[in-house]
Amino acid sequence: MTKKRLIRNLLYFFSFYFGILVIGILVYFTDRTEKGTYYGLFKDVFPIIMTFPIAYLGFCFQRRSNFQISLRLLWANIIHAVNMAILYTEHRVEPQKEYLKVLLLLSKSIDEVRGVYYNIHQTKTEKGLYPFESLKSIYKIIDELGSHDLNADELKAANLKIKEHWQTIRKTFLAEFDRSEPTFMDTVEN
Numbered sequence: 001m002t003k004k005r006l007i008r009n010l011l012y013f014f015s016f017y018f019g020i021l022v023i024g025i026l027v028y029f030t031d032r033t034e035k036g037t038y039y040g041l042f043k044d045v046f047p048i049i050m051t052f053p054i055a056y057l058g059f060c061f062q063r064r065s066n067f068q069i070s071l072r073l074l075w076a077n078i079i080h081a082v083n084m085a086i087l088y089t090e091h092r093v094e095p096q097k098e099y100l101k102v103l104l105l106l107s108k109s110i111d112e113v114r115g116v117y118y119n120i121h122q123t124k125t126e127k128g129l130y131p132f133e134s135l136k137s138i139y140k141i142i143d144e145l146g147s148h149d150l151n152a153d154e155l156k157a158a159n160l161k162i163k164e165h166w167q168t169i170r171k172t173f174l175a176e177f178d179r180s181e182p183t184f185m186d187t188v189e190n
Contacts, residue, residue, distance in 0.1 A: 134165035
């Protein structure tokens with residue numbers, strides 16, 4: 001479950017809870033029966049009313065947790081694939097073998113993204129848009145380079161494009177994670 005969807009579900013839950021609370025207060029102040037029958041009934045039924053939303057809330061947090069685990073595994077695979085693509089443009093020892101390996105890693109990462117995210121605006125009839133187009137762009141750059149001999153300028157240009165796309169992926173992808181500022185840091189000031 002994405003962060004956006006979790007927040008939406010939390011808003012629904014708290015709106016429902018607040019609505020039930022308001023109803024309870026209204027019943028308390030408007031119950032004119034001698035023994036407070038309606039308010040007593042409300043108090044008895046309240047736990048039952050709240051059982052399903054609370055269970056759904058637990059379900060939402062479990063889905064979010066599972067999504068975070070999937071996301072972290074995907075992130076690790078994307079990091080590996082993109083770093084291999086960057087290395088391919090910097091240090092080519094066995095071009096054919098490295099080329100195929102990088103394409104395989106990038107292709108795998110592209111399809112793993114499809115396993116975690118829907119395409120944007122995807123419907124039954126429309127294919128939608130791939131959510132991290134920069135990853136596909138990196139694949140295309142490597143594919144166009146091929147495994148043949150290239151001059152240093154071509155490799156450097158490809159390297160810069162890949163790093164630019166990588167920065168875009170990092171910025172958008174990391175926004176989905178629940179990350180905290182560290183309590184203790186080891187930073188170097190410039």
